[in-house]
Amino acid sequence: MDILVIGGTRFFGKKLVELCLQNGHTVTILTRGQSGNPFGAQVKQLIVNRDDAEALAQALESSSWDIVFDNICYAPDEAQKLCEILEGKTKKLVFTSTLSTYEVDGNVKSEEDFNPYDYEIRMGNREDFSYGEGKRQAEALFFKEATFPVVAVRFPIVMGENDYTQRLHFHVERILKGEPISLPNIEAKMSYITDEEAAAFLYFAGISPIEGPYNATATGAISLKDLIGLIEEASGKHARISLIGSDEHSQSPYGVPADWYMSNAKAEAAGFTFSQLHHWLPDLVKTVVKQLQ
Template sequence: MNILVLGGTRFFGKKLVELCIENGHNVTILTRGQSGNPFGTKVKQLVVNRDDANALSQALSGTTWDIVYDNICYSPNEAHQLSKLLDGKTKKLVFTSTLSTYDINSTVKTEEDFNPYNYEIRMGEREDFSYGEGKRQAEAVLFKEATFPVVAVRFPIVMGENDYTRRLHFHVERILQDQPISFPNIEAKMSFITDEEAAAFLYFAGITPIEGPYNATATDAISLQDLMRLIEEASGKHAKISLVGGDEQSQSPYGIPADWYMSTAKAEAAGFTFSHLHDWLPALVKTLVKELK
């Protein structure tokens, strides 16, 4: 198949491209070129800033795709532009969405908790919205405007050794350095997924006939308190936890006021089997502790 990946040079986007190559597909990556091309001649690269509508239109002129993966769409304007440019050019779009489309209110989230098909659209750029609202708006635009099948994959926080956001790294480093970490609710539970499993589900979403929104996360959830204990056990250090206030530098990037995790029943019914969070998280924590000591 001919596959186009928007944003495929780092983290789970890179894993997705590697998976497509391994399965013998013809892969093109579309990037700004800032992260280079880690795949060499195994892929074709289009160096384009997606915010430049004319350049993006020119880059996609005369192309057709079996699957397009968009990992870097954050606003309704970007979604609208892409849905127009891909009209008649692709058989399917897989859009990377987020757990942030759901409210944080301690209930286990199912896909029905956010319905993009009847969500009111407000056009704008990414800076006009919060991260979660930008993704909600992008989903709504794609599902209402696209003339081709669309899958919106709602990921929680993605973890991995090569996470450029370094969110898990933050906690490991603060504990190793005896620095405080502040949480609004350390008993709150969260969902997580690895970069490899995120890539695997994106690939699955592209090659199977599913459409619509799908949650994708490792099964089960973990409290932030238990996550800190994993780091303490792996490092032999005691975490300095603050539950009230704290300066900006100490605030956990995982800080949430209540449980925030998802059900994967819909994806599992479609045929995908997810890993169990506790089968890989302790090993990842140990690896990061060893690397960062």
């Protein structure tokens, strides 16, 4: 199959490209070129700023793909441009969405908790919306206007040794240095998934006959208190936790006021088997601690 990956040079996007190559597909990556090309001649690379609609259309005008993976769409304007450009050029789009489409209200989230098909579209670019609202608007646009099948994959926080956002690393570094971490609710539970499993589910969503929104998360959830405990155990250091913090530098990127995690029952019913969170998280924490010690 011919596959286009928009944003495929780092983290789970890179893992996705590797998986596509391992399965013998012809792969094109489209990026701004800022992260180079780790795949060399194994892929065709298109260097384009997707915000430039004319340049994007020109780059994609002479090709077609069986599957397009869009890892870097954040707003309805971007989604609309891609729908127009890809009309007649792809058999399927897999869009990377997020847990942030759901409200933080302490309830376990299933796909029905945000219905993009009935959501009112407000056009705009990524600067016009919060991260979560931009993804909601993009989902709504894709599902209402795309002329090809679409899957929106809603990920929780993606973890891995090479996470460029450094969110787990933030907690490990501050604990190792004895610096405070501010959390609004240390008992709040969250969902997580590894970069490898995220890539595996994106690939599954592409090659499987599924459409619509799907949650993709490791099975299980963990409180911030217990996650901090794993770091303390691996590092031998005691965390300094503040439940009220005015210093923005100490605020946890995992900090949420209430439980915020999702069910993966729909995706598992479609045939994908997820890992158990508690099977891999302690080892990942130990690895990151060793990296930073």
